[in-house]
Amino acid sequence: MARRRSLPYLLLGVLLVLGCATGGVVVATQLGHREAVLVLARPVSVGQELSARDVREVSISVDSSLAVIPARSRSQVQGRAVAYSLPAGALLTRDVLGEARVPPPGQAVAAVGLKAGQYPPDLQAGNRVTVVVAATSDTTDGSTSSRSSAWTATVTGVHSSTSDQVTAVSLQMARDDARQLAAAPTGQISVVMVHGGRR
Numbered sequence: 001m002a003r004r005r006s007l008p009y010l011l012l013g014v015l016l017v018l019g020c021a022t023g024g025v026v027v028a029t030q031l032g033h034r035e036a037v038l039v040l041a042r043p044v045s046v047g048q049e050l051s052a053r054d055v056r057e058v059s060i061s062v063d064s065s066l067a068v069i070p071a072r073s074r075s076q077v078q079g080r081a082v083a084y085s086l087p088a089g090a091l092l093t094r095d096v097l098g099e100a101r102v103p104p105p106g107q108a109v110a111a112v113g114l115k116a117g118q119y120p121p122d123l124q125a126g127n128r129v130t131v132v133v134a135a136t137s138d139t140t141d142g143s144t145s146s147r148s149s150a151w152t153a154t155v156t157g158v159h160s161s162t163s164d165q166v167t168a169v170s171l172q173m174a175r176d177d178a179r180q181l182a183a184a185p186t187g188q189i190s191v192v193m194v195h196g197g198r199r
Helices: 002-032 071-077 175-182
Strands: 034-040 055-061 107-114 127-133 149-160 167-174 189-198
Touching: 034 071, 055 071, 107 175, 107 189, 127 167, 149 175, 167 175
Parallel strands: none
Antiparallel strands: 034 055, 107 167, 127 149, 127 189, 149 167
């Protein structure tokens, strides 16, 4: 009698073992499906044409919903322009190639000229930043004539000039903020890289 009662439990145990084993095989298969794809080897600016040095190969588990570019297509992306400014390590997909798609609706790109000390030396396209405009003072009585302002932005390009010490930084931000920044005195603008500074 005891043997008959234990039989269902024995069958249940066998089924559980088989279920776990099957699940383990499925998970192992999914984890083991890796593909060699292309990522950016260094930062790129919107509109820049890719060269062989701009991309590198990595092996990752690929989500089927992503239009990744396989490593074997490396020659096909050379000479293609990128539609966005992207940091090094960004996964290269077919969606990021093509004509410039910035700024998006409601956004604008403002350019500021900055000197050493007004921005982090490792600033690059894709960084999230805070743009600060210092307050100005009335030199006659020492009173402050304007308050400091600060806006969030994304760096879309950093271009250093060999002829002078000014670096041109392109910043994508809210359209109204960009207008205010464009009217700010150049010498009072600073760029601060914030936590989570990668886009």
